[in-house]
Amino acid sequence: MKCEETVNDALAWLIHNPLCQADAPESRWNLSPGLDLHTVYKTSPAARIHLKQIARYNPVDLGDTADGFCALRLHL
Numbered sequence: 001m002k003c004e005e006t007v008n009d010a011l012a013w014l015i016h017n018p019l020c021q022a023d024a025p026e027s028r029w030n031l032s033p034g035l036d037l038h039t040v041y042k043t044s045p046a047a048r049i050h051l052k053q054i055a056r057y058n059p060v061d062l063g064d065t066a067d068g069f070c071a072l073r074l075h076l
Contacts, residue, residue: 007039008041011039011041011074011076012041015054015057035076036075037075037076038073038074038075038076039073039074039076040062040071040072040073040074041071041072041073041074042065042069042070042071042072043069043070043072044069044070045064045068045069045070047070047072048061048070051072054074057074057075057076058074058075059072059073059074060072060073
């Protein structure tokens with residue numbers, strides 16, 4: 001990851017590379033545990049079949065957006 005990448009890019013990288021988190025590039029920010037933070041992540045509706053793979057983020061399916069994406073609330 002580069003410093004210019006968005007938080008969305010960083011979260012996507014971590015979700016898709018959970019075993020590589022120890023090797024994750026250094027970042028200038030981090031998330032403190034216990035703050036009850038969440039984000040809404042828009043993705044393909046086909047991603048619904050993979051929710052078990054991101055169970056640690058307690059995904060909540062918010063339904064489809066007006067532009068056809070699946071909106072997921074992820075707890076950080």
